[in-house]
Amino acid sequence: MTALTIAAVDLGAESGRLIAARYDGNRIDLDVVRRFANTPITVDEIPRWDIEGLWGQIASGLVTLGGTDVIASVGVDSWGVDLGLFRDGELLELPVTYRDPRRRRGFERAMSAVGAERIFAATGSQLHEINGVYGLVEDQQSRPQLIAAAEQLLMIPDIFHQRLSGVFASEYSVASTSGMYDVGAGRWADGLMTELGLPTSLLPEIIAPGTTLGRIRLADAAPGLAQTLVIAPAAHDTASAVVAMPGLGANTLFISSGTWSLAGVLLDHPVVSDAVRERNLTNEGGYAGTVRLLRDIVGLWILQECRRDWEKQGIRLSYEELGTMIESEAPLRAWIDVDSGEFLHAGGMPDRIRAACERQGMPVPETPAQVARVVVDSLALAYKVVVDDLEAVTGQRISGVSVAGGGTANRALQRATASATGVPVTTWSREATALGNAAVQLQALGEITSPEDFASVIAASSTPETFEPGGHSDWRAAVEALADLRLERSGH
Known part of the structure; x- marks a missing residue:
């Protein structure tokens, strides 16, 4: 078969890569098309992720790749726990990084308000101050106007899937790192959110890894993007790495x-x-x-x-x-x-x-x-x-x-x-995250059809x-x- 090109965007806490994953029916070969720094910026004395800079790198990299390859699909994975708040379809501010020391105060407030046992029972999640929910708890106390203005939240890879497809949804693996997801029940922990004084209206639809979100909004930017689908992989980078x-x-x-x-x-x-x-x-x-x-x-x-x-x-x-x-x-x-x-x-x-x-x-x-x-x-x-x-x-x-x-x-x-x-x-693989990202996209496209074939492709790659x-x-x-x-x- 003619090799099929998948675009895997892998964002880490220090750098990001756009990777062309080429599948020949037996194995996946990875080619790093673009590598770029991911350097937090400080706004109002708060460390934040430079979403606009990252998006510029992703979009221009896809346009460049689409000038040489026909891209069947694209999906994004990243670190977990962090999130952005939206109103009228736009970010209210750049997402705060998990290294923001204010998150510790939110963690302590949550422990005082509902207790460790209740939080764990509601989520099954590690009690870790970096979880995004504790940033929201602190914002509700110190910046209530921000929470009041927000209509929806998205995790980091979800933000880029939204920009690529226009769809607001949160992929299961990365949502589960937020401290707001009930892994046992398979849904958001609405009751815990209410107890913490946070509006449940912020919570988006949950989607499974391998969900097709639609055609890329950059379709007219390069010939190879004309039919490109946006497919959510296991969007938490560790979940994608485990796949590989x-x-x-x-x-x-x-x-x-x-x-x-x-x-x-x-x-x-x-x-x-x-x-x-x-x-x-x-x-x-x-x-x-x-x-x-x-x-x-x-x-x-x-x-x-x-x-x-x-x-x-x-x-x-x-x-x-x-x-x-x-x-x-x-x-x-x-x-x-x-x-x-x-x-x-x-x-x-x-x-x-x-x-x-x-x-x-x-x-x-x-x-x-x-x-x-x-x-x-x-x-x-x-x-x-x-x-x-x-x-x-x-x-x-x-x-x-x-x-x-x-x-x-x-x-x-x-x-x-x-x-x-x-x-x-x-x-x-040193590039296990990108490999797992691409493999899930290939299965969603119907190119890998059974668990046995999936394991065989990963092993061969x-x-x-x-x-x-x-x-x-x-x-x-x-x-x-x-x-x-x-x-x-x-x-x-």
Whole structure:
């Protein structure tokens, strides 16, 4: 068959890509057509996503691609939790980023108003201050005029699907990251919204991954866009990445490794229990009605921030160079608790890492290689904690780890993860999110017709590599020490 071209737009917290996914009937080949920065801007002292700048890159990139290729369809995926408010079909303001410190105040207000147990029971979602609902709670208190003016909300990828198609709707997987969606009931958590003092009229229709929204509104801008359909993929980037990892289930930990690490298991039903809430796990929507039971972990963001700090000092290190340097350092000389919250915000990251190590009575890392080794080992320890927690709440033993996304290039991290978890780690496509995005579009177009064909296409489009564990007893002792540190911090 003649190769079919699909446009997959993959937006990350640092950068975005427009990718041409070409399908020949057996495999999907990915070609990055355009890469662009995603840099938040500050308006009224609030950090915001530059939606207009991102849209300009997406639209012009599609027009360029449509000048050379006939594009069958286009779909957008992005990070979760953040949202925009609309009136008369237009954004009232640029969406606020999840790193806005005001969101913490909204989180505390919600905890005080209705309590953690009620919020978790209503949503099945991890109690995390970055969830979009807490931004709305804070706005209702500090900027009530904004909430009063708003008619509808959309999550980040939904905003771009609306611009591409004109349709206001929220895709299931990304809606489930908002803190306003009841994964168990399969609908918005209207009752919780009311209890939090938020208008339920803001909530749009929910659509499933693979829903065709209509023809692109840029149809006249390039010959190859004339018949292009807008199809919502699994619009949360992790959900799309999970699509591109074959053979997942309750016995395999998946890790979508990038700025954030999202680590969990793929199930056919949510698990909403005290044990899940106490371990701060979350139920998020997946493709074909699945549920991702997972934890959000501050991922390679920590290393990204270290690189930014080093560059200011004139030390420029590529990720490849850092990876080689990490492998030359002995593991587990020191580690940090990446989930403690102190590593969530930008600025001064190497110094914060050193301060945490010193506070814990560990050797203080001095060189970039030593600091990066601490980050890698600490992420691996966090993954092992997730493994232990998931085994406890599901009753299923995890016998393997599958990793996809940009973090797969960090071989030191994969080796550390195998050693920390004590099970083999298999890496899949570095571009798993775009691959999963395109595969869902192809199935919606009828080009992939069965689950078996779907798995075959994904496998043919990937080059897996496996890392075996080693030195597990040392890692076990470190995990136990991390557990003790968390207990001490919590006051128990």
